[in-house]
Amino acid sequence: MDDTSARERLETMLADLDRSIGVLQGDPAAVREYSAADAGSDLTDADRAQAMLTVATAQRHAVVAALKRLDEGSYGSCVDCGKPVPEGRLEARPEAARCVQCQGKRERRR
Ligand SMILES: [Zn+2]
Numbered sequence: 001m002d003d004t005s006a007r008e009r010l011e012t013m014l015a016d017l018d019r020s021i022g023v024l025q026g027d028p029a030a031v032r033e034y035s036a037a038d039a040g041s042d043l044t045d046a047d048r049a050q051a052m053l054t055v056a057t058a059q060r061h062a063v064v065a066a067l068k069r070l071d072e073g074s075y076g077s078c079v080d081c082g083k084p085v086p087e088g089r090l091e092a093r094p095e096a097a098r099c100v101q102c103q104g105k106r107e108r109r110r
Pocket residue numbers: 078079080081082083098099100101102103
């Protein structure tokens with residue numbers, strides 16, 4: 001994936017996230033449209049909206065950071081080990097900051 005299409009995808013993601021975050025903040029009940037799948041759980045709309053806001057906000061940070069790496073010319077390199085992040089991984093998750101190994105290490109640490 002070249003930088004131009006990466007940037008386009010990241011900017012689209014950012015716009016979608018901003019829209020979702022705006023909706024979630026303004027109207028917790030609107031979360032039902034986004035999470036019909038777990039409608040059976042006993043979380044309240046407000047709890048669910050809060051959980052989704054947390055996820056959306058974290059993802060927004062990742063997307064903004066990826067755009068910054070594009071500006072700096074370091075996009076596509078793992079922020080931990082500096083090795084190239086595999087193309088397939090960037091296709092699936094353009095905001096990915098780490099190679100699979102470093103991401104795995106990071107997630108195990110939590
Ligand atoms: Zn790495």
